Amino acid sequence: MNAQLNDAELEAAGQPPVPAAQPPADAPRTPARDAASIAALHDAEAADVHGDVSVDELHLTAELTGADGSAVASPDVAEYALRLGDDALILSQRLGWWISRAPELEEDMALGNIALDLLGHARSLLHYAGTASGRTEDDLAYWRDEHEFRCAWLFQQPNGDFAHTIARGLIAAIWMQELYTALSQSSDASLAAIAAKSVKEVAYHRDHAVQWTLRLAGGTEESRRRLLVALTDTWPYTDELFRDDALHDRLGDVAPRPSTLRAGFDEVWAAVLAEADITEADFTNPRIGQSSGGGRHGHHSTHLGTLLAEMQVLARRHPGATW
C-alpha cells in the first residue's frame, strides 16, 4: 500500500507509523561477514553509483501471496477474500488514527503494531481477491467507492474513547481468531496460507484486548463505567459477523460458514466476561437489538464514507504517488 496515512496524520507525524529500529551508525557488524560479502556490498554500491541496475520496479509494493504465487481466485473466492480483506483494512485504518494519540507510549506502539498486522492481512487478502479481476491490492483499496466495500459494520465504528476501541478490538479479535483457525483448513491453498499466517498474529491482538478489558473492568469506577458504555454501543454489531448468505453456500469447504464460528466465539466471550465480572445484563439494552448491518452487500453505516474519503484522498489526488 502506498498511501496509508491521511493528510492530517502525515502532517502530525511526519514519520512512518511504527517507529523503525534504526541501527546506530556504529552498530557491530556480523562477525560472519566474509570478504565476498563485503565485495558484494561494494559492488552493490558501485552499481548504484553507476546507475546500471534497473531498479524501477523495486518501488512497487511486494505482493504477498499464499501458497502459490500464481494462484488466481475464482469470482466467489475473490468476493470472500474481499470481505475479509476489507474488514482488516478498515480496522487497520481506524487504529492508525491512535498513533501519536494513545494514552501512553506503549499503547501507541501496541495499537500501531496491531494496525500494521491487519494491514498485512489486508494486503494478502486484497491481492488475492484482485487476481480474479486483474486489479492490484492498491486498486481495490483506493479506487473502489463506498458501496463496493464489503466490510462488516463493526470495523467501521468510530474509535470513540479508549474503551470503545478496546471493546471493538475484543469482539474483532475473538472473531478473527475463530475465523482464521477454521479458515486455515480451507480447501483453497491461498486462503489457508493467509489464515495460518494471520491467526498467529491475531492471537496477540486478542490477548491485548482481553488484558485491557480486564484492566478497565477492574480498574476505577470510571474505567468500568466507560467499558460498559463501550460494550453497550459496540455489541449490536456482533451478529452481522455470524450471518450466512448465498456466497457461503456456494463456497462449500473453501470457507467456514460464519454461523459455525458462533459457538467458539461465545465460549471465549463468556470466559472473558466472567473474568471481568461482567454479565450480559450489565451492558445489553433490551430495547437495542442487533444491527441489520448489510456491510457484506455494500450497505454501510454512515461512518464508512468519511473514513474512505480520508483514506483514499491522497491516492486519488495524486495517482501513482509513491514514497
Added chain:
Amino acid sequence: MVSGAHGLDSRASGVRLDQQTDSRASGGRLEQRVEEAWRIAAAVVDPEVPVLTIEDLGVLRDVRIDGETTVVTLTPTYSGCPAIDQMRDDVLLALTAEGIRDVRVDFTLSPAWTTDWMSDAGKAKLEQYGIAPPTHRSGERQGPIPLSLGVRCPRCGSLRTREVSRFGSTACKSHFECLACLEPFDHFKVH
C-alpha cells in the same frame, strides 16, 4: 524485478560473471549455481536487526534456477513487516552485484514463519547485540494456560525481568525491563 543487469561495470562484476558464463557454456552446473546464489543471498542482513542474516532469521526459504532466472523465495516474519521490501531489494542488489543477471524474488506465506527456524548462531548474535532471543519453541506455548518462561536480561544476565509491553519497536519484538540492572531491552518474541 531486476532483469538483465546489462552494462554492469565489468570491474564490479568481473571474475564471477566469467565463471557464470563458463558454467552455462559447459551445460550448466545447476547445483553449483544454486549454492552460489544461496551463499550470496544468505549474507543479506535484516535491516532492522543488522546482526542477523536472513538465513539466521529463517526468512530465506529457497533458491532455485528456473531456466535462466535465479528465483529466491523469502517469507515475511509478520504479515505487515515493512522490512521485507528492503530485504527483497537487498537480495536483488547482492545477486546482481555478483554478476547473476536474471533474478526474481518471490514471497510465500506457507508454511507460516516461526522463530523455531532461527539458527542457534542467530540467537547468540541477538543476545550479544542486546536483544533477548526467543526463549522456547513456539509450539510449547499453545493451550489454555500460556506458559511464559523467564526472559534473561541480555545486559546483566538476570532473570528478574518484566514485560512492559507485548508490542515493541518492531512487530517481532516485545518490550522488557530488567529489575536488577534497571535497563530496558527488547525481546524477540516466540512466534
